[in-house]
Amino acid sequence: MYNRVIMLGNLTRDIELRYTQNGMAIAKSAIATNRRYKTQTGEQKEETCFIDITLFGRAAEIANQYLKKGRKILIEGRLVFEQWVDQSGQKRSKHSIAVDNLQMIDRGETPSNYQPQNSYQQNSKPTQDYQAPSVKEEIPEIDIEDDEIPF
Template sequence: MFNKVILIGNLTRDVELRYLPSGQALAKCGIATNRRFKDASGMQKDETMFIDFTVWGRSAEVANQYLKKGSRVLLEGRLTLEQWTDQSGQKRSRHSITVENLKMLDRKGDNEGYGQQPPAQGGYSEPTAPSYNQQQPSHSAPAQPQQPTQQQPVQELPSIDIDEDDIPF
């Protein structure tokens, strides 16, 4: 059996960071995801899901430092069932996500994004936000600056008007 969830959405509240007695960092937050579809009568409908999630370790500290309510993120993890007894003695449960990979999707200036480069002159560039994998931290040497060999002309890219809802993934 395989339990994997991938969600893209916006944080519903600021990240709540705490440390366990062992020193392990734990962050909790919530994400809102949207789905737009046409119902049987052809009317455009929106469906919003609110899901809590948990992030552990260094990723929890990074999330607390750079994310805030409204930040756009991609979460990859596993679905977890939480069960408890409330103060009135009722058994309660809910599903949440235990995050294994976290990627910040905001661009610079949007919610004070982290790690993005400005767009190339006259064009568009994808955000270069770091991805945080909790299972396998990356340890790489810093990149050495490259010396340009010759001046390259700036290529003008056409403007493309794409609605986020038109993207199939």
């Protein structure tokens, strides 16, 4: 089986960064992508797709520091089906993307030749239910000026 998703879109909200008890960083946000099309009557329509994304480890910390609502990003990851029971006891579910590669896109720039090796790649491999690995990693302080960002 093959599970690979590539999406280009804008962040719909600021990054929400949390840490597990083991010190693993987990960042959540969502992206929106648009599709323009013509109906059979020739009318121009646009539909927007919103999907939640999750980043792990160092990628989560970098995303938290540099990404804000509205920023255009290119992500590559895998589709994940999440299930839970809400406060009223109802079973809920949704699809989201566990991000493996992230590329920040400047305003107005679209990638003409997407190359994952030029993007930020995750070091950690999360489990399907987002539990941190048993190894505790040291999380260094990030002190980088905006003009020093390599991407």
